[in-house]
Amino acid sequence: MGTSFRIVERVTLLAVVLCGxxxxxxxxxxxxxxxxxxxMYLHLPTVLVTYAAFFIVFVCSIAYLWKRDLLFDxxxxxxxxxxxxxxxxxxxxxxxxxxxxxxxxxxxxxxxTTTLLLFLIYLGVMLLRQFITDREQEARFAAILxxxxxxxxxxxxKSVEWWRTLHQPSTxxxxxxxxxASPSMPPELLYPLLGSLAVAxxxxxxxxxxxxxxxxxxxxxxxxLLEQGEE
Amino acid sequence: xxxxLEYVLAAxxxxxxxxxxxxxxxxxxxxxxxxxxxxxxxxxxxxxx
Numbered sequence: 001m002g003t004s005f006r007i008v009e010r011v012t013l014l015a016v017v018l019c020g021x022x023x024x025x026x027x028x029x030x031x032x033x034x035x036x037x038x039x040m041y042l043h044l045p046t047v048l049v050t051y052a053a054f055f056i057v058f059v060c061s062i063a064y065l066w067k068r069d070l071l072f073d074x075x076x077x078x079x080x081x082x083x084x085x086x087x088x089x090x091x092x093x094x095x096x097x098x099x100x101x102x103x104x105x106x107x108x109x110x111x112x113t114t115t116l117l118l119f120l121i122y123l124g125v126m127l128l129r130q131f132i133t134d135r136e137q138e139a140r141f142a143a144i145l146x147x148x149x150x151x152x153x154x155x156x157x158k159s160v161e162w163w164r165t166l167h168q169p170s171t172x173x174x175x176x177x178x179x180x181a182s183p184s185m186p187p188e189l190l191y192p193l194l195g196s197l198a199v200a201x202x203x204x205x206x207x208x209x210x211x212x213x214x215x216x217x218x219x220x221x222x223x224x225l226l227e228q229g230e231e
Numbered sequence: 232x233x234x235x236l237e238y239v240l241a242a243x244x245x246x247x248x249x250x251x252x253x254x255x256x257x258x259x260x261x262x263x264x265x266x267x268x269x270x271x272x273x274x275x276x277x278x279x280x
Contacts, residue, residue, distance in 0.1 A: 001261070020243075035233035039242045046246075085253070089246055096242045100235045210257050217264040224271045 001213060012199075012206045019192075019199040027192045039097040041193060045200030046089045051153055052204060053083030054122065058150035061143035073139035074219070076146055077129065078211040080122055082204065087119040110159035114152055121149035 023041045030037035060076035063069070094112065095105040106112065125145045132138040185193070233239075 029233070034235060036235040036238050038239045042242055042246060085249065089249070092245060093242045096238050096245075100238050207254070210254070210261070214257055214261045214264065217261060217268065221264050221267050221271070224268065224275075228271060228275070 001210075005209070008206055008209075012202050015199045015202055019196050022192050022195060028188050030189060033101065036097065036100045039093055041196045043090065043093040043097055044193060045196050046086050046093060048197055049200050049204045050083055050086045050090055050118075052201065053079045053086060053208075054118070054146075054150050054153060056208075057083060057122070057146040061146035064139055064143045065147075068136075070135070070139060073143065074215050075208075075212060076142065078208055078215050080125055080142070080146065082207050082211060084119065084122050084126060086204075087115070087122065090115060091119060111156060114156045114159055118149065118152045118156060121145065121152065125149065 019041075023038060027038075027041075029035055056079040057076045060072040060079065064072035064076065091112075094115075098107075099105050125142050128145065129138050129142055132141060
């Protein structure tokens, strides 16, 4: 991995640290929820990264089924792994935030349940890959499941509108009677949130690139070992 | 001390902990794979010469 990757790595680390300083030292404490509201700057970015990761899985799965190019499957595989990690963090940070806010770590409401379902579907995709020995078959099954799993995301997003849930509705923007959207929080809280969303996406990009490099190198080594065995 | 500090700390420390483990593990795996690839290439060169 070259010099440009190392630069991106250092920039990402610096961005994460500066974002942390901004959230804890320069952002005021929210009046209603108090200090525990700081978890929002972790929880929402992990949600965004989860959606982005599984969107990449969705797109690459369709691309693989269409073109049958294993590179798309490699990207989908790596994005699935990172998506599962971040989805797990969504559930964890949400539970930790829920205890002081709602008095419980977990309720079986629509949003939490559908998010857990998303986590289990993509964890299932990862496990499925371990048990299929044929590379093409593995890619095909993972692609089909990856596309089906993504259909849960719009359900998660709309769940707070469609069902009565404990989870609060979307907090970024509110729409008035005239149909105009405006931020639902003051700038002092909104800008750090937007900053943390941007930093999370940068971190996701870095992780995905790193994971893809590992996966491609692993496939090259497997190919070389196969050729060596044939000789 | 702010109220519910332990919840905020738990959330952030768990996230940091996971990536402090995951990223070095990935990088270690990458460097091991690179070493293996170089060894196989060297063996191939030696056996062909």
